[in-house]
Amino acid sequence: xxxxxxxxxxxxxxxxxxxxxxxxxxxxxxxxxxxxxxxxxxxxxxxxxxxxxxxxxxxxxxxxxxxxxxxxxxxxxxxxxxxxxxxxxxxxxxxxxxxxxxxxxxxxxxxxxxxxxxxxxxxxxxxxxxxxxxxxxxxxxxxxxxxxxxxxxxxxxxxxxxxxxxxxxxxxxxxxxxxxxxxxxxxxxxxxxxxxxxxxxxxxxxxxxxxxxxxxxxxxxxxxxxxxxxxxxxxxxxxxxxxxxxxxxxxxxxxxxxxxxxxxxxxxxxxxxxxxxxxxxxxxxxxxxxxxxxxxxxxxxxxxxxxxxxxxxxxxxxxxxxxxxx
Amino acid sequence: xxxxxxxxxxxxxxxxxxxxxxxxxxxxxxxxxxxxxxxxxxxxxxxxxxxxxxxxxxxxxxxxxxxxxxxxxxxxxxxxxxxxxxxxxxxxxxxxxxxxxxxxxxxxxxxxxxxxxxxxxxxxxxxxxxxxxxxxxxxxxxxxxxxxxxxxxxxxxxxxxxxxxxxxxxxxxxxxxxxxxxxxxxxxxxxxxxxxxxxxxxxxxxxxxxxxxxxxxxxxxxxxxxxxxxxxxxxxxxxxxxxxxxxxxxxxxxxxxxxxxxxxxxxxxxxxxxxxxxxxxxxxxxxxxxxxxxxxxxxxxxxxxxxxxxxxxxxxxxxxxxxxxx
Numbered sequence: 001x002x003x004x005x006x007x008x009x010x011x012x013x014x015x016x017x018x019x020x021x022x023x024x025x026x027x028x029x030x031x032x033x034x035x036x037x038x039x040x041x042x043x044x045x046x047x048x049x050x051x052x053x054x055x056x057x058x059x060x061x062x063x064x065x066x067x068x069x070x071x072x073x074x075x076x077x078x079x080x081x082x083x084x085x086x087x088x089x090x091x092x093x094x095x096x097x098x099x100x101x102x103x104x105x106x107x108x109x110x111x112x113x114x115x116x117x118x119x120x121x122x123x124x125x126x127x128x129x130x131x132x133x134x135x136x137x138x139x140x141x142x143x144x145x146x147x148x149x150x151x152x153x154x155x156x157x158x159x160x161x162x163x164x165x166x167x168x169x170x171x172x173x174x175x176x177x178x179x180x181x182x183x184x185x186x187x188x189x190x191x192x193x194x195x196x197x198x199x200x201x202x203x204x205x206x207x208x209x210x211x212x213x214x215x216x217x218x219x220x221x222x223x224x225x226x227x228x229x230x231x232x233x234x235x236x237x238x239x240x241x242x243x244x245x246x247x248x249x250x251x252x253x254x255x256x257x258x259x260x261x262x263x264x265x266x267x268x269x270x271x272x273x274x275x276x277x278x279x280x281x282x283x284x285x286x287x288x289x290x291x292x293x294x295x296x297x298x299x300x301x302x303x304x305x306x307x308x309x310x311x312x313x314x315x316x317x318x319x320x321x322x323x324x325x326x
Numbered sequence: 327x328x329x330x331x332x333x334x335x336x337x338x339x340x341x342x343x344x345x346x347x348x349x350x351x352x353x354x355x356x357x358x359x360x361x362x363x364x365x366x367x368x369x370x371x372x373x374x375x376x377x378x379x380x381x382x383x384x385x386x387x388x389x390x391x392x393x394x395x396x397x398x399x400x401x402x403x404x405x406x407x408x409x410x411x412x413x414x415x416x417x418x419x420x421x422x423x424x425x426x427x428x429x430x431x432x433x434x435x436x437x438x439x440x441x442x443x444x445x446x447x448x449x450x451x452x453x454x455x456x457x458x459x460x461x462x463x464x465x466x467x468x469x470x471x472x473x474x475x476x477x478x479x480x481x482x483x484x485x486x487x488x489x490x491x492x493x494x495x496x497x498x499x500x501x502x503x504x505x506x507x508x509x510x511x512x513x514x515x516x517x518x519x520x521x522x523x524x525x526x527x528x529x530x531x532x533x534x535x536x537x538x539x540x541x542x543x544x545x546x547x548x549x550x551x552x553x554x555x556x557x558x559x560x561x562x563x564x565x566x567x568x569x570x571x572x573x574x575x576x577x578x579x580x581x582x583x584x585x586x587x588x589x590x591x592x593x594x595x596x597x598x599x600x601x602x603x604x605x606x607x608x609x610x611x612x613x614x615x616x617x618x619x620x621x622x623x624x625x626x627x628x629x630x631x632x633x634x635x636x637x638x639x640x641x642x643x644x645x646x647x648x649x650x651x652x
Contacts, residue, residue, distance in 0.1 A: 061419070061440065069401045069408075072596070079396050082422055086429075091436045093387070094420040096408055103412075110417045114387065114440075214595040240599070247601040269540040270398070270596050273566070275573040 002045045011039035062296065063111035063119035064094045065104065067183075071212055072240065072268040073285055074122070077141065080289025081120060088297055090117075097123055099182060101130075108134065118296045137299035141292040142185055149299065149308040151292040153283040155185045158314035159192025162235045162263045162281050165316050167200050169323045171233025171261050174204040175224060179237035180211055186237055189265055189281070193235050209237055217244035225252060232260055239264040239271045242278055246321060262321040276320030284312050328371045337365040348628050353458065353473065366630060388622065389437035389445035390420045391430065393509075397538055398566065398594040399611055400448070403467065406615025407446060414623055416443075423449060425508060427456075434460065444622045463625035467618040468511055475625065475634040477618040479609040481511045484640035485518025488561045488589045488607050491642050493526050495649045497559025497587050500530040501550060505563035506537055512563055515591055515607070519561050535563055543570035551578060558586055565590040565597045568604055572647060588647040602646030610638050 004022075008015045013032060020028050021036040028036075039045070062085055066074045082092055093116060095107040104123065108130060111119055119134070122142040131138055131148065140150035166174060176193050179186025197204045205228055209220045221244040224234065236242035242264030246256065254260050256276055264271060264280035271278040291310050298305050330348075334341045339358060346354050347362040354362075365371070388411055392400045408418055419442060421433040430449065434456060437445055445460070448468040457464055457474065466476035492500060502519050505512025523530045531554055535546045547570040550560065562568035568590030572582065580586045582602050590597060590606035597604040617636050624631050 059440065060436075064420075068405070069395065070405050070595070072398065072401075075396045075398075075401050079394070079422065082395075082420075086421070086432075091433075091440070092420050094390075094408075094418050095412070096405065106412075107417075110386075114385065114417070214599065217599065240596075243596070243599040247599050247603070250601040269396070270566075270569070273540065273543065273569040273573050274600070275576040277573070 002043045004045070006043055007036065007039045007045050010043060011035045059115045059117060060090045061093050061114055061116045062090050062293075062300075063107065063116040063121075064092045065097045065107055065119070065121040065123060066094075067099050067122055068096050072270060073238070073266050073283070076269070076285035077122070077289040080286040080291075081141075081293045082289075084290045084293035085297070088293075090297070090300075097121075099123065105130065111136075118300045120292050120296055137296060139292050139296040139299070141288060144184075144309070149295055149305070151288055151295060151310045151312070152185070153288060153312045153314050155188035155283075155314070156192035156195075158265060158281040158283070159189035159194070159235075160196045161192075161314065161316050162189070162265065163193040163196035163200070165279075165318075165322065166233045166235060166261055166263050167196070167202055169233075169257075169261055169325055172202050173228075173231050174202055174233040174235065175228050175231040176204055176206050176235045177220065177224075177237040177241060178206055178208050179241075180209065183212070186212075190237070205231075209241065212238055212240055214240060214244075217241045218248070221245045221248035225249070234260065234262045236262060236264050239266045239268045239278060239280055242280065242321075243270070243274055246274060246276075246278065257321050257323045261323060264321075267317050271317075272319065274321075279319045279322040280317050282315045282317045284314075288312055328369045330371070332369055333362065333365045333371050336369060337361045363630065385441040385443060386416045387419050387440055387442045388416050388619075388626075389433065389442040389447075390418045391423050391433055391445070391447040391449065392420075393425050393448055394422050398596060399564070399592050399609070402595070402611035403448070403615040406612040406617075407467075407619045408615075410616045410619035411623070414619075416623070416626075423447075425449065431456065437462075444626045446618050446622055463622060465618050465622040465625070467614060470510075470635070475621055475631070477614055477621060477636045477638070478511070479614060479638045479640050481514035481609075481640070482518035482521075484591060484607040484609070485515035485520070485561075486522045487518075487640065487642050488515070488591065489519040489522035489526070491605075491644075491648060492559045492561060492587055492589050493522070493528055495559075495583075495587055495651055498528050499554075499557050500528055500559040500561065501554050501557040502530055502532050502561045503546065503550075503563040503567060504532055504534050505567075506535065509538070512538075516563070531557075535567065538564055538566055540566060540570075543567045544574070547571045547574035551575070560586065560588045562588060562590050565592045565594045565604060565606055568606065568647075569596070569600055572600060572602075572604065583647050583649045587649060590647075593643050597643075598645065600647075605645045605648040606643050608641045608643045610640075614638055 004018050008018045018036050021033050097104045118137045120139050120141050140148050144152050178190045217240050234245055242262055249260050264278045267280045267282035271280055330341055330344050334344045344362050347359050423430045444463045446465050446467050466474050470476055470478050504516045543566050560571050568588055575586050590604045593606045593608035597606055
């Protein structure tokens, strides 16, 4: 077997220099570097898997594009992905897209330049031209896509469940918050809730919102009680908005859940630390991340994929912002 | 044109030493470093052009190692880093270390193999051998280090302020929560608070905790009121633990802040959505991330660094879990 010593001897350099070339550490003169690479090729030296893949211009890197890691839904998702890819010996190149096409394009460019072997993306527009030109597998996460492999929770069903549970517990004048129009999963949960409310024997109103930011959540909460002072049930667009509404309601002296019920969406870890603890629709964020990573790694390893669309179930987490029923 | 040799000669050191200073790799004595920086300034040496050829073969990747992105302090930090490196055309290779040395070593290995040009790390043990052998600059974040460049908030002062504010507002039987022993910033805020409490005319008790996890926070909260039912002021180890204590206190029917005051630490975005909103010590997480990225990029671009240790101020954010004073 050819060793690093043989390469060094053939190239007329030290073993340390060959090592520096292979690891791309320290300074090596360009002509020295070329001599070493030639010796490697001639002797058919195969240092180790990583150096080999480097040489072939492959990597063990996976691109990850999330809308914004400061939205508390995404750290869990990212953690699920990282745990899985790390356990299989891969690493993440990470960026926030801000749902901004220019920023996304910059990241796709970088991912290509750094020879990622695959990519996971949580983005809004799923089927444009951008992704077609990529030379590696892509998995959509928290988004459905007819053409790309995808992992998502059943948001529409989540919306239906939220509406059913709040109706079953006696709310008669329900406010449904519609999330940001460009966030597809927010629209799906909205549609699901709307469907159930429309078919039920209750009054309801829809209130539009345009973001999930902490700062704006307080604004929606104020607006809600100014516009709909007598609402007795709120289906929030996510848990952050639900927390802001809970806070505003308590400040207004409302008794929760007796006068007003609130149901959130996501089940971020903070929700169970609220008082009263938030009843919500759980999306299994960590598991979604893990499943997306598993699915992508199957494509990367060219294994057979039985199901390219993985839908994870949502569940009602009953805590104390909703009343008890038998 | 001034060369690196001229700089070395002027400073009375070897070329290798100048290189180590420029790249912030390996150990250089502080007085040697200053001599080199003076020579660079005096001779108006501009290493950028020389470095350019080297630079071309390098990547525009930066390694980022955080303890755990699901701790709500870190997404803000990560976001500050990403915004800055992205605006300067660099990208992040990201991992969670879990404060686990083996996982950290695996990431350091990957960072090297993927030719990162620098690295930002938030880790506990700051001065062991591991980081000495890296061939690229490293900035410590949320951690102090005598030898490496670092960006951190003044945790000890934060602890002092928390204690001063709660004493000033009349708590007489204070419980101080000591954070996980292996998390250095948690120990610093604890020491600061302890110092102030020790010198003040109040009774206090210390309660040990071993994690910042959401799940365990509820446990500490229960334990606190079992052990110290009559406490009238809590200095929490962070905002998550403070939220759990607030929740437990409200559940026990305590009036906040009249019977019990609570001060958190971090000012994570969720804290202002609690009811009552949490009074806390703010660490400027986003700004810390941005400053760390700026500092690292100066080393990467071989610019002159005036201050390799950047301490950002902490501030008391007065909300409604503490009483008002004039």
